[in-house]
Amino acid sequence: xxxKVAQDENTGTNGVSTxxxxxxxxxxxxxxxxxxxLAPLTRQRSYGYVPQPHAILxxxxxxxxxxxxxxxxxxxSDTAQGYRETPGIWTKEQVQAWxxxxxxxxxxxxxxxxxxxxxGRVSNTSFQPNGRAPISSTDKQLKPLVEANGEVIQEFxxxxxxxxxxxxxxxxxxxxxxxxxxxxxxxxxxxxxxxxFLIDQFLKDQVNDRTDKYGGSLENRCRFALEMVEAxxxxxxxxxxxxxxxxxxxYNEAGDSNPKALGLYMAEALNKYRIVYCxxxxxxxxxxxxxxxxxxxxxxxxxxxxxxxxxxxxxxREDGDKAVAENHADLVAYGRLFLxxxxxxxRFELNxxxxxxxxxxxxxxxxxVGYTDYPFLESTA
Numbered sequence: 308x309x310x311k312v313a314q315d316e317n318t319g320t321n322g323v324s325t326x327x328x329x330x331x332x333x334x335x336x337x338x339x340x341x342x343x344x345l346a347p348l349t350r351q352r353s354y355g356y357v358p359q360p361h362a363i364l365x366x367x368x369x370x371x372x373x374x375x376x377x378x379x380x381x382x383x384s385d386t387a388q389g390y391r392e393t394p395g396i397w398t399k400e401q402v403q404a405w406x407x408x409x410x411x412x413x414x415x416x417x418x419x420x421x422x423x424x425x426x427g428r429v430s431n432t433s434f435q436p437n438g439r440a441p442i443s444s445t446d447k448q449l450k451p452l453v454e455a456n457g458e459v460i461q462e463f464x465x466x467x468x469x470x471x472x473x474x475x476x477x478x479x480x481x482x483x484x485x486x487x488x489x490x491x492x493x494x495x496x497x498x499x500x501x502x503x504f505l506i507d508q509f510l511k512d513q514v515n516d517r518t519d520k521y522g523g524s525l526e527n528r529c530r531f532a533l534e535m536v537e538a539x540x541x542x543x544x545x546x547x548x549x550x551x552x553x554x555x556x557x558y559n560e561a562g563d564s565n566p567k568a569l570g571l572y573m574a575e576a577l578n579k580y581r582i583v584y585c586x587x588x589x590x591x592x593x594x595x596x597x598x599x600x601x602x603x604x605x606x607x608x609x610x611x612x613x614x615x616x617x618x619x620x621x622x623x624r625e626d627g628d629k630a631v632a633e634n635h636a637d638l639v640a641y642g643r644l645f646l647x648x649x650x651x652x653x654r655f656e657l658n659x660x661x662x663x664x665x666x667x668x669x670x671x672x673x674x675x676v677g678y679t680d681y682p683f684l685e686s687t688a
Contacts, residue, residue: 327631335583340373346640347422353394361674368649372416380424383484389430409492421488427505428466495547503559555590574608589620
C-alpha cells in the first residue's frame with residue numbers, strides 16, 4: 308500500500324527499542340513522528356459556538372512534534388448544532404477564533420485537522436435558527452435521552468426530512484466550512500460520518516427511510532456521504548481530507564442491519580477520491596463509552612482502504628501497539644486517555660502510569676477544571 312512505512316521498524320533514532328505506536332509514519336504529505344492520534348472530543352467549552360482562548364492551552368498541551376490532532380466536532384452551519392457551547396466554523400468570527408488555537412499547535416510541530424460535523428436530527432428547535440425543526444434524512448424523531456434515575460437530559464424535536472433538491476445546499480455548507488478551516492490554518496479536515504449524526508443518518512438503514520436516490524439500496528444510502536467527500540476534496544484537495552465512520556455503532560438510534568457490508572462498501576468507495584485517511588470506530592463500541600465483546604473486526608475495511616487507516620475505540624497502550632504491530636491500523640486515535648493525559652505519547656514511551664479521567668467534567672463548561680488541569684508526568688513526580 309502506498310504511503311505506508313515498514314511495519315517492522317521498531318528501533319528508535321537512538322538505537323533503543325521503540326514500541327510500534329512510537330514509530331514514525333508518513334500520512335500522505337504529513338510526516339508523523341508517532342502513531343498516537345488525539346481523537347475528536349466534544350468538550351462544550353466554546354461559548355456561543357465560538358472557540359475560546361482556553362482552547363489554545365488545551366490543544367497545545369496535547370501537541371507533540373509530528374503528532375496528529377483532530378479537533379472536536381465543529382459545526383458547519385447554523386443548522387448543524389445540537390449541543391451547548393460546541394464550536395462552529397461557518398462565521399468569520401469563528402474562523403478568527405480558531406487561528407490562535409491552530410497556531411499554538413503548529414508552534415509545537417503538531418499536525419491539526421478540523422472535524423466538520425452536522426448533528427442532523429440529534430438536536431431540537433432551541434438550537435436551530437428561528438426555532439425551526441432540525442434537518443435529517445428522515446422525519447423519524449429520536450427518543451429523549453434519559454438518565455438511569457429517569458431524569459430527561461435532552462429532548463429532540465421531530466426532524467424535517469430534507470427534500471432531494473435541498474441536499475446540495477448541505478453539501479455546500481461542508482465545502483465552505485472546509486475552505487474556512489484551511490483559512491483558519493488547519494492542515495486538513497475530517498468529515499464526521501459517524502455516531503448517528505447527519506451523514507450517518509443517511510448511511511444507516513435503521514434511520515434512512517427515503518425513496519429517492521439517497522435512500523433504499525446501500526449505494527443510494529452512501530451517495531450523500533460520497534458526494535460530500537467529493538465536494539470537500541475538490542475544494543481543498545483530497546490530500547487534506549479524512550473521513551470518520553462507525554458502521555458497527557448504534558449511537559443515537561442509528562444502527563444498520565448489515566454493518567460489515569456498509570463499512571466495506573464505504574472503504575472501497577472512498578478509494579476513488581484518494582483521500583488521505585479513513586478513521587473507523589471499533590465494533591466493540593456499540594454505544595458511547597461502553598466497550599462490549601464483538602466478533603466483528605475492522606480488518607476487512609482496513610485491507611480495502613488504500614490510504615491511511617486510523618482505528619479508534621477504547622484502545623489502551625497494549626492493544627494500540629498490537630493493532631499497529633499486526634498491521635490492523637496505521638494510526639490509533641485515543642480519546643479519554645488523551646483527555647486525561649496531555650503527554651500521552653511520552654507516558655506510553657516510558658510505560659508510565661496514567662491519570663484517571665473524570666467523566667463528570669467531560670462536558671462541563673469550566674475553562675480549566677477537567678480541561679487544562681490534568682497533570683503532566685513531570686508535575687506528578
